[in-house]
Amino acid sequence: MKTAEQNQSVQANGSAIDDLDTTAAATTPDSDDSVVITLKKPILRGKTRxxxxxxxxxxxxxxxxxxxxxxxxxxxxxxxxVLPRTTVPSLVRNEVVQLDPADFFAMAGVLSNFFVSDQLPGLAEA
Structure with missing residues (x-):
């Protein structure tokens, strides 16, 4: 379980949690290094969506x-x-396995696309 201090830290770092003004932080990541996924089915973490x-x-x-x-x-x-290691807020394995399949597929696609390089012939053009 996270402490209140850890939750505040997550909230302060721009996670997309209801009732917080995190829009700017969550929707303006560097497009080469991160992508925002709007969930079709929100994740419930305690009283937080x-x-x-x-x-x-x-x-x-x-x-x-x-x-x-x-x-x-x-x-x-x-x-x-990999998702628990690369998401903000950091999702735990149990949350990942309970994702809506469309949300899981979107996140998987994002991870896969991070490996596409214009230095690899044929991949960047596909």
């Missing part, structure tokens, strides 16, 4: 233990492993 999640480009450390080719192909197990 999370309506938007920012998916950040994973760091190398966030990819530890991950089969990157599986993540790039949006393999469910790998996406479930």
């Amino acid at each position: 999370i309506t938007e999640v920012v998916v950040r480009k994973p760091s190398v450390l966030a990819l530890a233990g991950v089969v990157m080719s599986d993540l790039a192909r949006m393999q469910t197990d790998e996406v479930i492993r």
Whole structure:
């Protein structure tokens, strides 16, 4: 469980939690490093409704233990492993596995797109 101080820290860092003025922080991430997903089915965390999640480009450390080719192909197990490491607010595994399939697919697509590079012939044009 998070303490009130940790929740305030999450709220102060621009998570999209109802009843907070976080619109600017949540909707203006660097387009190369993060994407805002508006959830079709909000996540309930206690009395808090999370309506938007920012998916950040994973760091190398966030990819530890991950089969990157599986993540790039949006393999469910790998996406479930990485999303808690790359989302703001940080989703726990239980929240990830209970996402609406459309929301999960959107986040998986964002993660997969982070691996597309114009330096890899054929991928950037696809």
